Amino acid sequence: MISSGYTVTKKKKTDYTQMLVPIAIILILGSIFIALFFLAPIQFLLYKPSGEWFFEPPKNAYYAFIGGILLVAAMLIGTAIVIYKDKMTKGMKGFITVGYLLSVLIFVLSLNQYHYANQSGIVINRFLSFEDEKYKWADITYAEEQAIVKNGMMSSGTLTLTFSNDKSYTFLLNENVRKAKIAMYYELEKQGIEVKRTQ
Structure with missing residues (x-):
């Protein structure tokens, strides 16, 4: 019995692009909701003091968190394009790595930005401060x-x-x-x- 047929194998680069781009689109569309639902609760777990009258991230922290999400999405799309076109040079790897590290830094800075008041006074942690x-x-x-x-x-x-x-x-x-x-x-x-x- 003679049978004829063929199989189609996808390269890994295609698999990556098929996975990275949809994730990036989800991040872009959901960036505002992700910031609203995750920033304050994470800060609450990490920093919330006792006896405060209020504790919250300021508006700028939300903007920065959204910016970090959008940067991650942009880097995912860029990574997908570079992989798909076989252009992953050392310089491009370095550029992409710096982009991801920058987004992590933005997330850390936004998580570290908060203010609160209690009977003792006012406490502020600004965007570019760790104190x-x-x-x-x-x-x-x-x-x-x-x-x-x-x-x-x-x-x-x-x-x-x-x-x-x-x-x-x-x-x-x-x-x-x-x-x-x-x-x-x-x-x-x-x-x-x-x-x-x-x-």
């Missing part, structure tokens, strides 16, 4: 709440605190911070600081 800035309530010299007006309706917008070292920091008055406003303003009042309200 907390700790301010007692007595270190605050000025406070300003800026309201946002939308469609004729006034709502809380931001709270900017200025410290004795002339540094300042702005909190977005979201739900978390608003819950702590009474306690924060009470501590400021104890220090003789009246919150200036502007719009």
Whole structure:
């Protein structure tokens, strides 16, 4: 009995491209949701102090986390293209490695960016810092709440605190911070600081 037929074998490079590109597309489409659902819980597990009135990543941390996800997606697509075209030179490997390492650095920096308040004062960890800035309530010299007006309706917008070292920091008055406003303003009042309200 004579049988004829053929088999089609796919090269590994094709397998890689078929796997990397869909993953990249998923990361691009889901980057905002991934940041919203994973950044705060990871920080909560890593850093959450006890006795805080609120603890959260600032808006910039979310932007950085999303940027890291998009960079990973871009590097996956780039890797797939390079593998598919057989252009994986030493220089290209180095470039791709640097891209992935940069994305990891962005993730670490965004995870390390947070702020919180408690009875002792304000603690801030900025984007390019690995050390907390700790301010007692007595270190605050000025406070300003800026309201946002939308469609004729006034709502809380931001709270900017200025410290004795002339540094300042702005909190977005979201739900978390608003819950702590009474306690924060009470501590400021104890220090003789009246919150200036502007719009």
